[in-house]
Amino acid sequence: MxxxxxxxxxxxxxxxxxxxxxxxxxxxxxxxxxxxxxxxxxxxxxxxxxxxxxxxxxxxxxxxxxxxxxxxxxxxxxxxxxxxxxxxxxxxxxLAAPSTPGASARSRAVGDAVRLTALLGLPLPAAYGVQQLVLMPWWAEQPGWSQLTVADGVEWVAGCVVALLTWTLLVAGHRRVAAGAAVTGLVVPWVVAGAQLPPPWALPPGELVVWLVLLLPLLSVAAWHRDAPAPSPRWWWTLPAGVALVFALWGLEQVRVSGASFAADVVVAAFALGAGWRHADRGWLGAAALLGMLALVRGVVTWGFVAAMPAEQGVAVLAAMAAGVLAASGIVVVLSWARWRLLARLNRPSQHAEVGPEAS
Structure with a gap:
């Protein structure tokens, strides 16, 4: 053997x-x-x-x-x-686009959501910038205006200008230039204000949240890479709509609806939720969830600010409005996320590619 x-x-x-x-x-x-x-x-x-x-x-x-x-x-x-x-x-x-080879359906839906967050999130601070320019003569006559310093407003005004420039370049099709404007624009306020403006980590909580809320739409511009389709020309109507919304809420405040301007963020998030719900589109629903979370963060800060105010006439209305914004923001986030998950189980892709702002 x-x-x-x-x-x-x-x-x-x-x-x-x-x-x-x-x-x-x-x-x-x-x-x-x-x-x-x-x-x-x-x-x-x-x-x-x-x-x-x-x-x-x-x-x-x-x-x-x-x-x-x-x-x-x-x-x-x-x-x-x-x-x-x-x-x-x-x-x-x-953050895939419909034409990105090798990307999953989930990545395409997430990419659509982030791109819509840029298109929907930037016009609102840009509209605030337009409002401030138009109402500057009126505000200059209000008590306490002369006590403001350059640093009190330059970070917000500069942020509005950056948002307006970035959004305009993006909708015009100059995506790379828009991304550059978004990145470089974040340091503009500190260059303009110089030593009068503290560094980001030393800002008061309210001002820091303003920058954090603006930061997400600016960073969302990165999702408009070379694979992404160009924004539809119908998005040009978004800025006038944002300006109309801001002035309408400001007008409500003038007729004693205190705190009406708190609702601007949640109105935009609710618009995205309505568009996503109607078209069963995960891109719009994801944008609604992101914008709703931004509105929720701003609402928490607003509530803290109002809660610290002395008990005077009108404060109760402000508190009620802040609480309403908080509740509405939470509802938008929950509904958009739940609808997103349901459509994901049904394998429904994002379909918004050429849907304009009037989709809802």
């Missing part, structure tokens, strides 16, 4: 180089499903690219020198160009 010799044990896999490990860590920013399918291929392509770059750097020094250069490259970190490329791909996949 012939003895069967044991089969040789498999050779251990070669250890990954520092560059390969860095690439794999970097690729974790990609969606899980996409990464599980393409990670190995992407790492191989990235390493081949580095090998070609190393070979070209010493092309005239022979094959041995090229191998040595590649071995040195394997000990380095990923080049910034590759890091930027992977991060850009991650942004396009997480």
């Amino acid at each position: 012939t003895a069967v010799s044991p089969s040789p044990s498999p050779l251990p896999a070669p250890a990954a180089s520092p560059l390969e490990r860095s690439y794999r860590r970097l690729l974790r920013v990609l969606p899980r499903g996409y990464r599980e399918r393409w990670e190995d291929d992407m790492v191989a392509v990235l390493l081949d690219t580095e090998q070609e770059a190393a070979a070209q750097a010493v092309a005239s020094e022979g094959a041995q020198r090229q191998d040595e250069e590649f071995e040195l490259a394997l000990l380095q970190r990923p080049p910034l160009r590759e890091v930027a490329g992977v991060l850009g791909l991650a942004l396009r996949l997480h």
